[in-house]
Amino acid sequence: MTNRFNKTIIKIALKSFTIASFLMVYSCDPDETQVVTQLDNLVIADEFNVEGTPDASLWSFEIGDGTAQGIPGWGNNELQYYTDRPENVTVENGVLVITAQQEVFEGSNYTSGRLITKDLFEQQYGRFEARIRLPYGKGIWPAFWLLGSDCDENPWPQCGEIDIMEYLGDSPTVVFGTAHGPNFSGEDSISKEYELENSRFDTQFHVFGIEWGPDYINYYVDGDLYQTITPDTVNEETDGAGQWVFNRPFYIILNIAVGGNLPGSPNAQTVFPQRMFVDYVRVYN
Numbered sequence: 001m002t003n004r005f006n007k008t009i010i011k012i013a014l015k016s017f018t019i020a021s022f023l024m025v026y027s028c029d030p031d032e033t034q035v036v037t038q039l040d041n042l043v044i045a046d047e048f049n050v051e052g053t054p055d056a057s058l059w060s061f062e063i064g065d066g067t068a069q070g071i072p073g074w075g076n077n078e079l080q081y082y083t084d085r086p087e088n089v090t091v092e093n094g095v096l097v098i099t100a101q102q103e104v105f106e107g108s109n110y111t112s113g114r115l116i117t118k119d120l121f122e123q124q125y126g127r128f129e130a131r132i133r134l135p136y137g138k139g140i141w142p143a144f145w146l147l148g149s150d151c152d153e154n155p156w157p158q159c160g161e162i163d164i165m166e167y168l169g170d171s172p173t174v175v176f177g178t179a180h181g182p183n184f185s186g187e188d189s190i191s192k193e194y195e196l197e198n199s200r201f202d203t204q205f206h207v208f209g210i211e212w213g214p215d216y217i218n219y220y221v222d223g224d225l226y227q228t229i230t231p232d233t234v235n236e237e238t239d240g241a242g243q244w245v246f247n248r249p250f251y252i253i254l255n256i257a258v259g260g261n262l263p264g265s266p267n268a269q270t271v272f273p274q275r276m277f278v279d280y281v282r283v284y285n
Contacts, residue, residue, distance in 0.1 A: 041285035044121055048096045048280065054089065058121055061089065062114040062255075065106070075156075078141075079259035079266075081108035089113035096278040100140065100256045102266070110266075114255035122149040122249035127284040128164060129209030129220075130254070135274035136202040139266030140169030141257040142276045144208055146250035157185035160245035162217060165208035168263045169274070172200040175208065177219035179229050183241040190237050192219070192227040205279055214247055254278060 046058055061084040066074035073079075080100060082088070088099050088111050100112040130144050143166045148159030161180035168174070178191035211218040219227040234242040256276050259265045266272075 041126075043123065043126065043283045043285055045282045046096075046280060047094070048091045048278065049094055051091055053086070054091055054096060054115060058117055059115045060118065060120060062116055065108055073260070074257065076257070076260040076262065078257045079108060079139075080110040080112040080257060081106045082114040082255070083111050084113075085111075087111070089115060094279070096254070098142075098254065098256050098276045098278070100135065100258050100272065100274045102272040110258040110272075112256045112258055114253065116251060116253050118147075118149065118251040120251075121283075122251045123283060124247070124249045125212050125214065125285075127209060127211045127282075128252065129207055129283075130164075130281045131205050131207045131279035132165070133203075133205045133277040133279075134167050134169075134172070134175075134201040135256060135276055136169045136172050136200075137266065137270040137274055138170040139259050139263050139270055140274050141260060141263040142167055142169075143253070143255055143257070145253050147253060148245065149249045149251050157181050158245065160248070160250070161185075162210065162212070162246065162250060163191075164210050164219070165221075166262075167201060169202075169270075170263070172202045173197075175201060175221065177210070177227050179217060179234075179246070181234065181245045182243040183238045184234060188238075190229055190233060194219075194221045194224070194226045205277070212246065215244075217246065252281065252283075254281075 044058065046055060062082055063084060065081045066072050066078070083105070087101065090097050098113040100110060102110055105111045128146065132144060134142055144164045145166070146162040146164065148154065148161070151159035157180045163178040165175050166178060173196045174193050176191050176193045178189045180186070180189045184190050207222050209220045211220070215230055217229045218225055231244040234244055256274065
């Protein structure tokens with residue numbers, strides 16, 4: 001089993017040279033391989049091979065219901081209280097497990113986890129990807145997303161937001177990729193769905209990613225390009241009122257929200273606990 005020291009050495013070694021025509025392989029079964037694309041310059045890779053608490057050199061926790069941050073309900077009327085307890089976030093059997101639970105805790109009726117790389121890892125441009133198996137059920141709202149690292153000085157949506165993957169648990173065949181910025185945020189964001197045929201996102205692992213440069217964001221599921229957003233897209237969607245705010249470093253967020261404006265509240269058919277399993281997170285230049 002790889003320890004944190006060895007993982008750090010691997011990361012440093014990979015930073016020191018370009019991996020020419022490196023073939024990325026993944027599948028829904030850890031024992032199967034599938035050639036998907038060619039990638040260069042791996043910058044960070046968390047394979048979640050160390051049991052227990054996520055790597056503190058890369059991840060920190062956001063705690064609470066958003067009130068302490070000045071955005072009660074995390075700006076979306078969400079119902080969960082985020083904790084750093086192993087009941088909500090842990091690494092086991094080679095995967096990161098984020099668990100949403102129905103329980104009374106600190107005045108909320110649900111708990112969950114939200115991990116961020118703010119102040120630990122932030123990058124401008126590149127390929128960001130994660131291999132994830134999603135939860136399910138009405139009111140369950142997991143996401144893998146990026147937020148502008150200057151969000152303290154330039155509050156949302158001025159700082160920009162790139163949602164690599166969002167998903168509503170009562171639509172288990174559909175995910176969507178979204179961009180938020182000035183004059184195209186919230187309900188007016190720029191977004192597109194990706195739908196599976198003959199499968200569900202809660203029964204198998206899938207790879208969600210973006211390739212991001214100065215004038216584009218490409219969205220992928222399992223290597224399939226399904227959306228491209230450019231400054232022209234923003235201009236067209238906002239009649240010239242939008243601003244392209246994606247030329248700055250962003251940090252990574254992984255979380256499961258419960259309830260909120262977009263998914264609505266859990267109902268009697270929603271089963272708890274619900275878990276999101278993350279096999280890896282990788283970032284390339």
